[in-house]
Amino acid sequence: MSARTGVRRAAILAASASLALLAVPTATAAPAGLDGPALAKKLTKDVQVEAVNRHLIAFQRIAERNGGNRAAGTSGYDASVDYVAGKLRAAGFDVTTPEFTYPVQVYDATTAKVGSTSYEALPMEYSPQTPVGGVTGPLRVVAEDGTPGCEAEDFAGQDFTGSIALIRRGSCTFDIKHRNAAAAGAIGVLVANNAPGPLGGVTLGQPGVVPTGGVSQADGTALAARAGEAVTVDLRFHEEEKVSRNVIAQTRTGREDNVVMAGAHLDSVEEGAGINDNGTGSAGLLEAALRLGGSPKVNNAVRFGWWGAEELGLVGSTKYVQSLSFEQQLDIALYLNFDMIGSPNAAYFVYDGDDSDGVGAGAGPYGSAQIEKAFTDYLTAEKGVQTEGTDFTGRSDYGEFIAQGIPAGGLFTGAEQIKTEAQAAKWGGRAGVAYDPNYHGAGDNLGNVDRVALERNSDAAAWVIASYAISTEDVNGVPARSSRAAVRASARTFHVAEHHSHAEAS
Template sequence: MKRRTRNAAFTAIAASAAIALTATSAQAAVPVNTETLRDAVTADGIMSHLSALQDIADANGDTRASGTPGYGASVDYIEDLLVDAGYLVERQTFTFNSFTELSDPFMARISPEPEVYVPFVDFVTAEYSGSGDVTAPLEAVDLVLPPGSSANTSTSGCEASDFDGFTSGNIALVQRGSCDFAVKAANAADAGASGVIIFNEGQDGRQETLNATLGDAFSEDLPVVGTSFAIGDELATLLASGEVVMHLVTETLIELDVETQNLIAQTPTGRTDRVVMAGAHLDSVSAGAGINDNGTGSAAILETALQMAELGIQPRNAVRFAWWGAEEAGLIGSQYYVDSLPRQERNRIELYLNFDMVGSPNYANFVYDGDGDAFGITGPSGSDDIEHLFSDFFASIGVESEPTAFDGRSDYDAFISAGIPAGGLFTGAEGAKTADQVLDYGGLSEFDGEPVSYDPCYHQACDSLDPVADGADAELYEALNDAYGGALEYEGVISNVNQEGLADMADAIAHAVLTYAMTTSSVNGTAKASPKAAEKAGDHLGAHLFR
């Protein structure tokens, strides 16, 4: 494993940053550099905010989902701190359709070989599923078994024609891949399905129980659940030999036009015609406290903002921090914000930095691929500069990093669609960590013969400061904590946050925010989206697995 080292290369970066902070003749010198802010923004400080968010969830039904009291209390907590620190703070109210699961779901195989499956372990209700209690034969829809060698080989359920000959009233068995889950479920409903079981596709990182969302625009009133590749494959094998009868029960509530908020805070000084934005979604999924997703991003930019104020930093360019609501319902808050901006105000945003999950327990250091050289999806002009700033910073402190695609799964999507340069950091979600990544970042690629994801508690109740108490595999989390020398422990308890990775992310966030806050050069160039970014933006919705 490659440990962090403060080397000569970083000294050069710090020196160049200090030069960049030299004032123009119209502005007093700013006696800080990136190293000062980095030293102030610590993992301990971020963890204290995560502790507060955990307390909020504990006091509000174990969730901080948008539209719930837990989300409102999260906004209150951050707003109070920012107001006291001297920021110009506003709430932006908007509405969305909220989703609540009223009772535990039920899934059983009636025949052959009856089996009752364990909710939240073997299967999960898809967010925005309708309600229903159905017992019916299962019918497979265009499955690819064995699975292809790469993700999205399967197009199961993506076309209406996949359901040609489907027997109305049956429960559809479809496979993850290629299109949004809502498309698969809607096509099944149109074909007369009484329920839908979506199983994971089968490649490494696509085997675990699928915790999917259909998005708040989904309106079909039928039960939709996600399950693992192993269970889906078993059901498909049984179907090949004869009839399989399943029993599905979901009881859900979708409330229309629920109010929630974005929270926006801006420095009282700095050029407002070249605003630097940093954002993170504040909401959790309904299942839990959302401490890694996305308490970590929210707490990291909060601590950055507070330490900038504490150090008396007066940026050349105004810095605007944003905490987005209803991300888990489909990136609604950030899209609402960008859509609400007059064109002139959009043009004043120099760039957007996105931080969604920056403390995954089995982390890797992912940097959004702004220049498109890794994934072929380029961001708007200037996004390449953001990518290089982050990757150069990690290299300078002796830490590995690697690109991740602009695939539309987080709040940068609205910004790149509007032609605003964007970038950011991510430490991994449901994907499986590779053996090569273990060499670079530590951790585990396998445990008890099974692949290990970057965050084994992604979108589950165990995404908390006490994951084992909230249902996580105790032996796995003990092994992860041991692999990282205790980096998951917080106040004597193994948490769902890796403080070693979080510390590096905190350094990178502080470095980027301050560098762009103080730069005298333009980043965004033409401020026009590249054809590939405009073409790709919006294909996926939300980090909560729309496809």
């Protein structure tokens, strides 16, 4: 992101305000300001939203030239890798693009049939397959409340035994929805999109318990009108191994046994260019790397990762972490994740490292709480933005880092979940609308990004990355330098007092 767009920063921010779903922040008290290392102050100043936006333009044009997307296994993804790697090499980084293999589901059967009408149902990754000919049962529709299928109570009042459950997407993971349905007795699950378009390229995140497929928003509505009728769901596929690449870049300076790592996934879904998901995280991270440079004056080396095949199940980041020995994993002090940092109806979420919200997966490994505080402190003190926690749901690339005990954290502006009235009052934007109505759709393009949120989060990323490049003491459980100085001062005072006491006694 070192090149300029030729458009003044004020013009870009003004243009972004015209977006229909832009989150306009409510009035807040002036930020108090935050003390921090000189490098953090400089990097935050140097990372400009115009340059971040230039990278988004590049990603959009790459998609336009390559069939409309930048999905894993496509020429658009390969061009994205070349763009990012080329910029980093020019900035003096040690850059590699390690290959990894990943399984691709090739569909053999994708139907949900009621009577003589067939609807497209795309098997989710990790879904069990149906037998040839499918499974048949009465269609039971889960009521569309604010959290459809997310609680066991959503399945009360109907007999789901031997049924096919139809659930609207939103508010919780596909895995939770399908497990709740299976626990109620369903033998198959259809999840209907909550935005226009098909529901493909998504994952349960772990091996499922009953066949589960995604249908479009329109087909979901049509199916719901046929509740109670017999439906046959046929979801079958085979897997083929394909090859993709990550981009890994590390500074030539700093300790290599206490590395600060930051990452973002570079691939899009097949439905669109993926400019928010995850062009924004990739672009913000790239500009921070370019402004930092390949040989900065840091105590700890900084390693950046752009992950491939995230949309196919976090494959690139998982393969990378698993490729490291325990000692190599031990060299990584922490991992920072940036996935969707410019959603058009933006929230300001920081991963809940200490589980203070008491929701979902629990706390991250030791050090994650300190990372959460670093981001929250910056956004509050420097940007005047109140943040909320977001659970480590396993939906992004921090997953394998956490699984191996590496502390993690990061930023997120929301996907398909719905913004509440309280959040709209706090952050602006529209209540009752998804944080990103274009999530995994063709509308995820250059025109649907909140550049105010993008600027704030890019700055926060720069601040925290640079701060940890100077010191990771709090994450590693070591008292801060000021604290150690105070301990030494107290010790000196004690020894002086003890000396005086002995002198008086003698």
